[in-house]
Amino acid sequence: MSTQDRSSHGAEHERELAQLWESTGGAADARVSALLARCAGCAQSWARLEATQALVAQVLQTQQREQREPGDGRLAPGEANIERMLERAMRRERPRARTWPRLLAAAVVLVALGIGVHRALAPSPTRPDPELGAGLRLLSPLAQSDPKERFTFEAADDGGWFEIVVVDADGREVLRSTRLERSPWTLSDDERQRLPPVFEWRVTAFDSSGSIEAQAKARLER
């Protein structure tokens, strides 16, 4: 190692540094540590070499890992379509945001809105219309073809009770059940004969204290 003044870092120091870098490759070497201790410029230069080496290692190792084909034969998203993508690029088509998921979502929303509007303006005679709560669902009758002697529904069993009221097209009460512990409510022959051509049946669920928990109704024709 040179015995010259080490207070000024210059070309001579860089030459020595390069020689040590190539021959030792490590700051643990006594000759390297001695040089770095005596010259701040050399220490800084050595640190940059080590930082470059670390950067190269990080980038190349990450690249190698990420470019590797998965061993399970799985294809990455888009991997099967690269040639088509390349053809698009060659036609100078800029990539466009995929629109069909958005169009599909918009169509679903429009259909849902349409159904909602339709129900609001012209209530279907064959679909239940829950009004309150989510724990009550009408099962039958819901369609013209359903038998009309039994009214069945589904409800969460919470220790309460139910009541069914049948009204005609003008909303006048035609039939009222007794206090029901569970579904179904079976009509007598007399009650069945009193069913008007167009009617609505309404189920109300009460909790054990008599408070309304849920309501549902369906309108249909005989």
Place this chain on the structure above:
Amino acid sequence: MKRLPPLQRPTGESGALAPAFASDLALIEATRGGDERARTELAHRLRVVARVLDARNRQLGSPFRDHELEDIVQDAITRTWESLAQFRGGSTLESWVYPIAVRTLSNALRERRARGSWLPRDSQVDPDQLLAQQDEFAGDCEALARALGELEPRRADVIRLRHANDASFDEIGARLGVPPDTAKTWYYRGIAALRDLIGRRAATGGSA
């Protein structure tokens, strides 16, 4: 001894390495000239873009769903095609497209973050800090790719074999037909040259 991948760089009679990945350059030229077989081969080679994007997306906690990632792959392929005129054969095609893929995903993540629709899976991670790390890594990849392209080819080869393939100097020397000490010298001189090339770019804002 480890079996190393071919360098794809033709060697001369003396064992000296040719200055370029001529076959990759020829492949691109043929594709640009309308050769359909070349285009198919190029597309096959560019599948690596999808794999890189998938790997990085997973590493980030899959912020992009598969159909969104396909759009990003398309973007990266388009950017690659638009940049191919700058390919000089200083590296393999796969190494050359890697920074493009990394940058494209980083940009997509930035756009998503700007819309406020992305948060890291780990709530302890600062999203802006993670985004900055992605940008910084993309910058490192770009700087290194450019610098390796300017490096003396045999030094660049040794550095790639050393780090990408985790090869020892004995293995590299055997692969290149030179003594291990020569491979070691090429490596350390290559790192020193990269330090200067990358440092100069950093000092001039990447325009060097």
